[in-house]
Amino acid sequence: MMQDLDLLCINTIRTLAMDAVQAANSGHPGTPMALAPVAYTLWQKRLRYDPQDPAWMDRDRFVLSAGHASMLLYALLHLAGVRDLDPEDGSDRGPAVSLDEIRRFRQLDGRCAGHPEYRLAAGVETTTGPLGQGVGNSVGMAIASRWLAARYNRPGFELFTHDVFAIASDGDLMEGVSHEAASLAGHLKLGNLCWIYDNNRITIEGSTALAMSDDPGARFAAYGWHVEHLADANDTAAFERALAAFDRTRDRPTLIVVDSHIGYGAPHKQDTREAHGEPLGEDEVRGAKRFYGWPEDARFLVPDGVQEHFAAGIGARGKRLRREWIGRSAEYRAKHPALADELDHIRERRLPEGWSERIPAFPADAKGMATRESSGKVLNALAACIPWLIGGSADLAPSTKTLIAGDGLDLEAGSPGGRNLHFGIREHAMGAVLNGLALSGLRPYGASFLVFSDYGRPPIRLAALMELPVIYVYTHDSIGLGEDGPTHQPIEHLLSLRAIPGLIVLRPADANEVAECWKLILPLTDRPALLALTRQAVPTIDRRRYAAADGVARGAYVLADPPGGAPQVVLIGTGSEVSLCVQAHEALAVDGIRSRVVSMPSWELFDEQPRDYRDSVLPPQITARISVEQAAAIGWERYVGPGGRVIGMRSFGASAPHPDLQRKFGFTAEHIVATAKEMLEAAERVAQSARRS
Ligand SMILES: Cc1ncc(C[n+]2csc(CCOP(=O)(O)OP(=O)(O)O)c2C)c(N)n1
Ligand SMILES: [Mg+2]
Numbered sequence: 250m251m252q253d254l255d256l257l258c259i260n261t262i263r264t265l266a267m268d269a270v271q272a273a274n275s276g277h278p279g280t281p282m283a284l285a286p287v288a289y290t291l292w293q294k295r296l297r298y299d300p301q302d303p304a305w306m307d308r309d310r311f312v313l314s315a316g317h318a319s320m321l322l323y324a325l326l327h328l329a330g331v332r333d334l335d336p337e338d339g340s341d342r343g344p345a346v347s348l349d350e351i352r353r354f355r356q357l358d359g360r361c362a363g364h365p366e367y368r369l370a371a372g373v374e375t376t377t378g379p380l381g382q383g384v385g386n387s388v389g390m391a392i393a394s395r396w397l398a399a400r401y402n403r404p405g406f407e408l409f410t411h412d413v414f415a416i417a418s419d420g421d422l423m424e425g426v427s428h429e430a431a432s433l434a435g436h437l438k439l440g441n442l443c444w445i446y447d448n449n450r451i452t453i454e455g456s457t458a459l460a461m462s463d464d465p466g467a468r469f470a471a472y473g474w475h476v477e478h479l480a481d482a483n484d485t486a487a488f489e490r491a492l493a494a495f496d497r498t499r500d501r502p503t504l505i506v507v508d509s510h511i512g513y514g515a516p517h518k519q520d521t522r523e524a525h526g527e528p529l530g531e532d533e534v535r536g537a538k539r540f541y542g543w544p545e546d547a548r549f550l551v552p553d554g555v556q557e558h559f560a561a562g563i564g565a566r567g568k569r570l571r572r573e574w575i576g577r578s579a580e581y582r583a584k585h586p587a588l589a590d591e592l593d594h595i596r597e598r599r600l601p602e603g604w605s606e607r608i609p610a611f612p613a614d615a616k617g618m619a620t621r622e623s624s625g626k627v628l629n630a631l632a633a634c635i636p637w638l639i640g641g642s643a644d645l646a647p648s649t650k651t652l653i654a655g656d657g658l659d660l661e662a663g664s665p666g667g668r669n670l671h672f673g674i675r676e677h678a679m680g681a682v683l684n685g686l687a688l689s690g691l692r693p694y695g696a697s698f699l700v701f702s703d704y705g706r707p708p709i710r711l712a713a714l715m716e717l718p719v720i721y722v723y724t725h726d727s728i729g730l731g732e733d734g735p736t737h738q739p740i741e742h743l744l745s746l747r748a749i750p751g752l753i754v755l756r757p758a759d760a761n762e763v764a765e766c767w768k769l770i771l772p773l774t775d776r777p778a779l780l781a782l783t784r785q786a787v788p789t790i791d792r793r794r795y796a797a798a799d800g801v802a803r804g805a806y807v808l809a810d811p812p813g814g815a816p817q818v819v820l821i822g823t824g825s826e827v828s829l830c831v832q833a834h835e836a837l838a839v840d841g842i843r844s845r846v847v848s849m850p851s852w853e854l855f856d857e858q859p860r861d862y863r864d865s866v867l868p869p870q871i872t873a874r875i876s877v878e879q880a881a882a883i884g885w886e887r888y889v890g891p892g893g894r895v896i897g898m899r900s901f902g903a904s905a906p907h908p909d910l911q912r913k914f915g916f917t918a919e920h921i922v923a924t925a926k927e928m929l930e931a932a933e934r935v936a937q938s939a940r941r942s
Pocket of ligand 1: 280315317318378379380381418419420421424449451452453511525
């Protein structure tokens with residue numbers, strides 16, 4: 250039987266959601282109204298979560314994948330009394346979400362943004378709103394929980410036992426990423442994962458019958474999930490039984506299909522699309538409050554006893570569980586100091602002492618090696634000393650060179666502590682899972698061909714928005730991949746990735762630049778980084794002759810300068826085109842033309858340098874500049890200037906051997922030399938005519 254106090258708590262969530270949306274004059278009231286009983290019961294009766302420490306490592310995770318129902322989460326964070334702790338010293342900075350914050354729902358500089366944003370309010374486990382991403386993240390979190398358990402639990406010390414719950418809407422389940430993620434979760438038999446599907450049969454355009462005829466329950470059963478049905482979202486006792494079934498089912502994930510009524514209680518808008526994404530209107534709000542037995546004129550009312558009830562439920566249970574955990578952890582530290590130390594590193598996102606000494610240096614070599622190859626070597630050197638560096642590829646590991654060498658390292662259902670993930674051909678879920686892993690403290694990387702970054706782009710954007718240090722290894726980074734042709738040759742990808750705020754895109758020129766890239770990526774704690782690597786071999790540049798590769802850290806650096814005076818022309822290259830620029834530089838020198846070669850692996854890092862450094866690399870007075878990159882030409886104007894020339898791609902590539910493509914599209918030293926001469930001659934003509942007049 251539901252107690253009156255339980256119903257009072259549920260109706261408090263509902264009315265807070267209605268009032269906040271009404272006050273903001275925008276937002277999504279209907280789903281919080283419908284799901285309040287389910288979410289309340291989960292939090293109050295089941296979640297292992299201490300509101301006093303929302304960052305406790307072994308807390309159950311609650312992901313609101315239907316991020317538009319954000320008020321459901323904000324109401325829970327407020328009513329459960331979740332605190333905002335200083336990440337530095339753990340001091341209490343006040344409530345994560347105060348009632349004032351709820352009153353300021355969707356307002357500038359508030360914590361209660363339109364959709365839940367990680368880092369904005371404590372207790373928001375991940376940023377959600379783009380449908381499907383949250384459930385994708387939840388799979389990563391469930392993998393991380395099992396990984397942590399496999400590596401750190403010891404007999405008598407169950408340090409990691411947490412489960413992951415996600416609320417999914419119709420939209421979440423329609424999005425392809427959820428299909429990929431559910432398939433992977435079923436394959437990995439993630440018994441610690443529970444999705445709660447809000448089967449309200451309504452989306453924005455109306456009934457789901459407009460666009461969906463599949464049976465999600467049957468679909469998930471076929472993915473290998475356990476499926477529970479709840480006929481009425483208001484039946485909290487039945488929901489508790491479904492949760493108990495999840496608890497008993499540890500050999501596969503669970504989907505609880507919950508039949509609900511969007512806008513439950515709204516006299517005219519219940520079960521309509523109008524309840525989804527707009528304020529109910531004053532009259533409708535009043536009507537719903539009347540239906541709940543709520544004072545009609547009350548606004549943002551939290552009745553006496555509600556917060557106390559939460560404190561006696563989730564609060565007391567969470568406190569006890571966390572206390573026990575802290576006690577166990579102290580004993581664990583005494584018994585397993587090295588493992589405890591590793592966990593400290595994970596929690597604080599610190600690297601082990603001496604990690605960078607492992608990174609190999611590569612001797613000069615004219616034949617060289619592909620940057621995917623050198624990256625694989627560096628990754629393996631790092632993996633040896635950073636156990637929580639784990640990752641994988643979307644079925645391309647032999648090509649992306651991202652496998653960690655060694656026996657028994659596959660992460661599979663029966664080996665959850667492995668380090669090589671096999672995402673299958675699921676780039677989108679891979680990205681969402683990587684975010685879930687990073688949110689759980691691990692250091693994840695994912696790999697594919699650069700052209701397929703499009704398939705996994707939404708989670709890359711979210712990693713940047715959430716400031717997560719996810720690493721992407723994208724190989725086959727240009728037309729240089731050759732015969733596979735234009736379907737596989739990225740053109741606009743670098744540009745579009747460079748446009749994502751916060752993401753660092755790196756296109757190293759040779760093996761030693763690859764090493765430097767990894768050296769700067771690993772210490773990142775609050776931004777993702779992406780490596781664009783070649784399929785084809787590139788020379789390992791002779792660093793005794795040219796500048797050291799550590800200039801990579803500044804985004805761009807002078808690799809080669811001419812003797813005997815200031816350069817007349819600057820050649821700016823990235824990745825595989827840098828050695829072409831070096832060849833051109835040497836050829837120009839033979840003809841008495843002074844050129845500078847700038848290697849520019851990262852626009853973002855270069856743009857962040859002080860002006861005087863940038864001017865020292867690209868002196869403003871040298872206007873004859875050429876950029877060389879086998880990718881979309883757009884954007885290079887900013888570095889070559891109005892008088893410069895861009896050697897880039899203005900069409901798709903073609904299927905042909907690499908040397909033929911180089912010639913066809915102008916990526917040869919001869920073409921660079923000719924372009925430089927042309928520019929200098931044109932400038933000379935202008936200068937002459939100026940002298941004559
Ligand atoms: C990837 C993505 N596409 C589109 C949207 C816009 N959008 C927000 S909610 C929604 C669908 C609403 O239906 P449902 O998911 O069933 O949520 P409910 O209204 O039932 O809560 C859409 C299309 C989005 N948030 N994310
Ligand atoms: Mg719906």
